[in-house]
Amino acid sequence: MSSITLNEVTKSYGSVQVIQKFSSVFCDREFVTLLGPSGCGKTTMLRMIAGFEKPSSGEILIDDAVVSGRGQFVPPNRRNIGMVFQSYAVWPHMDVFDNVAYPLKIQGLSRGEIKKRVFDILEAVHLTQYVKRLPNELSGGQQQRVALGRALVCSPRVLLLDEPLSNLDAKLRESMRFEIKDMQRRFGITVVYVTHDQTEAMAMSDRVIVFNKGAVQQMDTPTNIYRRPANQFVADFVGKINFIRGFASDGRIDFPGGQWMAYGGPRRGPVAVAVRPEDMLMRRDRGVLKGTLAKAYYLGDANDCRVRIGAADVRVIAAGRTYGQIPEGEELWLDFDEYLVFEDDGADQTQILS
Numbered sequence: 001m002s003s004i005t006l007n008e009v010t011k012s013y014g015s016v017q018v019i020q021k022f023s024s025v026f027c028d029r030e031f032v033t034l035l036g037p038s039g040c041g042k043t044t045m046l047r048m049i050a051g052f053e054k055p056s057s058g059e060i061l062i063d064d065a066v067v068s069g070r071g072q073f074v075p076p077n078r079r080n081i082g083m084v085f086q087s088y089a090v091w092p093h094m095d096v097f098d099n100v101a102y103p104l105k106i107q108g109l110s111r112g113e114i115k116k117r118v119f120d121i122l123e124a125v126h127l128t129q130y131v132k133r134l135p136n137e138l139s140g141g142q143q144q145r146v147a148l149g150r151a152l153v154c155s156p157r158v159l160l161l162d163e164p165l166s167n168l169d170a171k172l173r174e175s176m177r178f179e180i181k182d183m184q185r186r187f188g189i190t191v192v193y194v195t196h197d198q199t200e201a202m203a204m205s206d207r208v209i210v211f212n213k214g215a216v217q218q219m220d221t222p223t224n225i226y227r228r229p230a231n232q233f234v235a236d237f238v239g240k241i242n243f244i245r246g247f248a249s250d251g252r253i254d255f256p257g258g259q260w261m262a263y264g265g266p267r268r269g270p271v272a273v274a275v276r277p278e279d280m281l282m283r284r285d286r287g288v289l290k291g292t293l294a295k296a297y298y299l300g301d302a303n304d305c306r307v308r309i310g311a312a313d314v315r316v317i318a319a320g321r322t323y324g325q326i327p328e329g330e331e332l333w334l335d336f337d338e339y340l341v342f343e344d345d346g347a348d349q350t351q352i353l354s
């Protein structure tokens, strides 16, 4: 068992509140990702769970034990938590074996026991052949695996990862995602992962918590975050999306410029119709909005298109094999495969058609 319970946790620095009241239970073996733009409070939340920061109010429990709150504070080294940061934070003067063995030496384990546990972990993180190397003889990905091994070697109850892949190149980042996920399953560990990269969050998590300015915007599964975003912020932050401003009345949404679409939903007044680029279909015969294909960029697997409607450019992603079927400059219809209608919050990203 290794759950984390956060009860009405807040954090302020002076008069600035960086985490607004936050409550949740991260379940045993759950992979939870804290996702949000820079400065939204993700790292602060992770540091409070680790014990490097004290909440201003509220309490944190690991399993049934209070680690922060009710007049108690358990220091980081007594929380049995493993941590990996963005910077590899491996000791440059120690070889791979000694880096991974370090936490066990501090615990005073016997040499035989240390050797056994280090080699078990090195096998799990695919580093057995590099055991004698110094960090500067390893690639970034290998160094990050050393950090991961060192975090896991004490069999922690919880693993906290703060942007661990952001210093790696794109290809390595992708493969490490699967390695981390695989390791989490094998070790049966609870993971709290911090990132501003939405694809990382989607690929690994059981649950994603989207933050903005210290406040939770949505806590949900990756599919719900993507397909049923709670508001315009989440819709825009996670994935690509077009917002088209309109006015909802009974049975229809009117767009500036005289175009309109049928609408049976409950909203009335100013709205933003949100459509993901891959949910837009370009057709010759009929559709929701009429426009002109302004530009089509061929990317191989996809076409990244801009369709001009009035004064706005709407982004459409079509299958690569359809490239050239509609030539640039030609009139077309846009149909929406799936769309959401938000109350228009006046956000900058909302497009005005005219």
Ligand SMILES: Nc1ncnc2c1ncn2[C@@H]1O[C@H](COP(=O)(O)OP(=O)(O)OP(=O)(O)O)[C@@H](O)[C@H]1O
Pocket (backbone or CB within 6 Å): 013, 018, 036, 037, 038, 039, 040, 041, 042, 043, 044, 045, 196
């Ligand atoms: N020790 C501190 N004193 C004052 N303000 C702080 C302190 N630590 C963090 N902050 C502020 O708290 C807010 C949240 O910071 P935090 O590092 O948690 O954000 P983050 O979402 O992890 O961002 P990033 O992705 O850039 O690391 C920021 O506005 C930051 O400036």
